[in-house]
Amino acid sequence: MRRVRFGKYLAGRLLSWFMVIFIGITFMFFIPRFFPADPVEGMIAKILSMTSLPEDQVVYIRESLRMQYGLQGTLWQQYLGFLKGAVRLDFGPSLMNFPTDASSIVMRYLPYTVGLSLVTTVVAWTLGNLIGMLAGFRKNKKSSVVLEYIAIFIYPIPYFILALVVQILFCFVWRIFPLTATIVLNQGAARFWETLLRSSILPACTMVVVGFGWWVISMKAMSENTAEEEYVRFARLRGIREGKIATSYVFRNSIIPQVSGLSISLGGVFGGALMTEIIFQYPGVGQLVQKAITQADYNMIMATVSISIVSISTATLAADLIYPLIDPRIRFQ
């Protein structure tokens, strides 16, 4: 009976996962088409910003680019072609990097984006929740107050200010880290990991510092409230150890909404960390998306955003499937 119920639950979630992806990427196909920008005019503007050309040459270039970019055919025909390609992760050539495939460019940068964002999100979440839990559960201790103040102080600092200050201090004044990320790929594994680590420490630290403040504040509020619940008082009266109360009663109940937050954050790691990429020149898809939007590179927009849509909906699906494991109430429903 329980298996049948779980099967229904799983089927419902899978159907909604599929529909979200389908509707999302359909929107992503049509929305850029309504952008006022035009990739052909974008490329011509780029050429003319470098050199002036006779008017008749510009006319010929415009015609040639329209043909090369494959922007002919009705919108419906283009949409069907897009769906067929999307199944194979083939979004066509990036118009601004013609004729290189948009997917191959995204796949080159995606591991760095995912690696950096995944690690920093998980570290910030873990650290933030642990500190928040301590600050909330032991709210009258001095150390809890200090930790809370640190989080409250850090949380509102705009990321780019923090990143810039860190960059000025560690890369310019003390010169401990490179100003711009340099990851060497063609000199062996040891050199790759060394340069990756060296280039990633500052971007990662700044992302963790800015990211963990919210987790501290939210977890502190929740654990503080949970600690006041009657079942916690009852547990104390029963003589259960404080450590056991903290972990099994307060933490377990407070962490549930945090897991939701984590799953949404994890879905977002595919979108890129634009400010980090710009300030530290860290490789990633954030700048690809930004450039693609301003230059109306339809295929690149579709490649990056479709991956993001799939990952966010998959992360949400994963959270939905994990919930019953950590929250018995959902399991029984």
Add this chain to the structure above:
Amino acid sequence: MRKMVVLLMAVLMAALPFIGATALAGEMTDVGTLRVETLICEPDDSVNPTPGQFNPYMTGTRQSWGAHQIMWVDGIWEVNTITGERIPTIAADLATPNEDYTEWTIKIREGLKWSDGETLDANDVAFTINMIMGNDKLTDSAYYNSLFEKVEVLDDLTLKVYCDNPFTRIMTTLGVNTWGCGFRVVPEHIYSTVDPATFPDSEPVTAGAYKLKDYDQLGTWTLYERREDWANTPTGMLYGEPGPKYVLYRVFGSQEARVMAMLNNEVDVMNEVAYEDLKLLLDGNPNVHAWYPEFPFATTDDACSKGIFFNTAIKPFDDVNVRWALTLACDWVEVSENVFEGIGRMSALQVPAVTAMQTFYYKPMSDWLANEFTIDGEYNPWNPNFSKELAERLTEDFGYDMSAYSDEELIDVFGVGYFKTDKEKAAELLTNAGLELKDGKWYYEGQPWVIPVIVHPEEESTQASRSGKAIADQWEKFGIATEITTIPGSDIGNRLPIGDFTTVDSWDACSAYSIDFYNNINGWNDEVYKFELGERGTGIANYRLPISNPELAAKLGTIVRDVAGMDPNSEETQAMLTEFLKLAFEAHINIMVHSGTKIVPFNETYWTGFPTSENPYEGPWWWWSNFRFTLPRIQPAQ
């Protein structure tokens, strides 16, 4: 926010002398070359998403990563951007036409080699032209087919190009005029075996003095090495051995990181910086300089003026007197100060006031501008003393000491003059055009007059964007409301051809460095341009916009057609183009403020010999193709 960041950096810069920034002889670059052997440049681009693609005929190939500057050879003629001299590179001499310009004979330089040791000769040049004409997937294919009938190799060092019709501009089509040239000779022995539309050319065989050494697969740097046989390249034959053994192109990210990189001596040449950043660099690193050692620092020889142009298809901007009123309503000294604190050469004509154009047109036309031109039969809008007035105000407002400059030098720095500021006349012209002034605000057809102003984002063109905003600010002060909208160039490019704008910032007036600027004005041919609001036509939008005086438009069109068939370097052409500039000035479809003003910082900690105002052997356009000729003059500083 930007001011806050600059302030933050300024405080840290103050600590720099205590930190110490010294060049070490044994220091390595992060790509494994000796720093003292490596010239580090910043590309005129962001991260390169196609790092292993070096085929010059693919539109997605990133050219500004050193490829077109030092690895390929752009065109077969280069240009000196200071003197305007056309320099044969792959060609041995200037091309020779037959009587009616339908055949051109081109001699190729003897002794040229490709980077793999093969001989570069007339066969490669002819092959490249034929390759472009024969492959409609190459962007310039249709254009070349419209010009050329065929190419014939007469011998290994001579070829003849046959044109469908008389064509006088073969050297501007197959040669460099400003930034570079889309025509790049490719090795026949490689490209004849591949499809040039899809061949990435990741191990390029090239004609320049440098060859590809290595590149970052994530697109943040590209490294070139001087060829051992540099003597067999055009650069080597013309100017000798290039100084740096390696040239590294790499991106530095944010504006702040770029400044810190130069302060740290991590970069020798940077693309372009804002004036406030240059001040930080000059304060923080004694080895940094720009074109001028002191104010005004920047070079003003970039060949496109920046300013604003009107949509003359919509009312009341179709009335030339309204456009003149909007010009006279501005305090131009204040505009100049608001763009780059007064740096920039005023550039009112339809060509930019670069040094060559000052010589060929601005100075010879000064008398006409000051004494002959009128806008309504009697009023002259020209202020010949503008440079002096600007210098005085700069001393008052910013404390720059301009007393050492003679009148002639001030003209070289700030231009031969500019539009007057005459608010009374502006009000008179607007009133005559039917506008009303009530309570200090201007009304058009009974409604408050609001002028929409589109500007580019500053990161796309600081100068154009600031010029647009500075002019809008003046209109506001005159009682005209404005609505400024910042839009990316790709969107602006989409709006212009259909006339979906009222006013827009622009680099509308461009030229090359010779007397001939036909290529930049051939869109003014009134038999070609057609304009209907809301419909996409052909050609460059602003040139197709109607000039309200059809007689004037016809005269301009006639000149363009006549010049097309004339020897581009003749005195007759210069006289005709002077006449064109006078008529275009009368049409007044735009307000250009400064010629292209570029603040290009050089760092002499490791390398010296960069071009400057005191040693102007070339323009400081290191991101242009003429940079190949700068490299032999650059030598180690230590």
